[in-house]
Amino acid sequence: EDQVTQSPEALRLQEGESSSLNCSYTVSGLRGLFWYRQDPGKGPEFLFTLYSAGEEKEKERLKATLTKKESFLHITAPKPEDSATYLCAVQAAGGFKTIFGAGTRLFVKA
Amino acid sequence: EAQVTQNPRYLITVTGKKLTVTCSQNMNHEYMSWYRQDPGLGLRQIYYSMNVEVTDKGDVPEGYKVSRKEKRNFPLILESPSPNQTSLYFCASRPGQGAYYEQYFGPGTRLTVT
16 A cells, blocks of 8 residues: 655754654655645645655755655755645556655744 | 635535535646645545546545536535544645646635534
8 A cells, every 4th residue: 555654743943953854655656756845724835746766856945855765855954934844745656646644844943 | 826726715514514615726737636634644635637527536535526527626525524524625736647747735625514
């Protein structure tokens, strides 16, 4: 069964304290792995799509990487405005469903 | 402005009273989808549609119906709502089926069934 697990559930950082969020996945062939950001009371906002192991993508203080079993979202020198829930999702080859993890709530304190 | 809209944003109803949550996108997207979001469970896909008149079940379709008669609209129908359908619902769309397409989400509909 296709599955996505994110850790930790919550992460509290000081401003400037770099860290990483983990997304472990089990799928029968990966078509794409996605990262989204979700602010309270809003819909998820797309960040990245990764397709194959070894791929990396960057956007401002965020960098997403992918291996055959997991993805990491690295946050460099975070700011309070980076506080949000970060969601990981996968689409398996041969299908059109999107499977999400439960998310990691990130709190960045000034 | 390119967007996905949902109505209503908030709804409180009683068990068994049929309701429809509307979803509309103005980006000419082929693929549309409904999700529910519950604490600790994340987003779970209810139904998706790859084009007009083409729909398929996601992971949690029980108790829901959808239709796709027009490209821009994808309503979610609860024929006989029950309290376990109390949740936050999101509609989403993307240009096509491929994973390389960015998915756009609506603002959400918070449904409470008493």
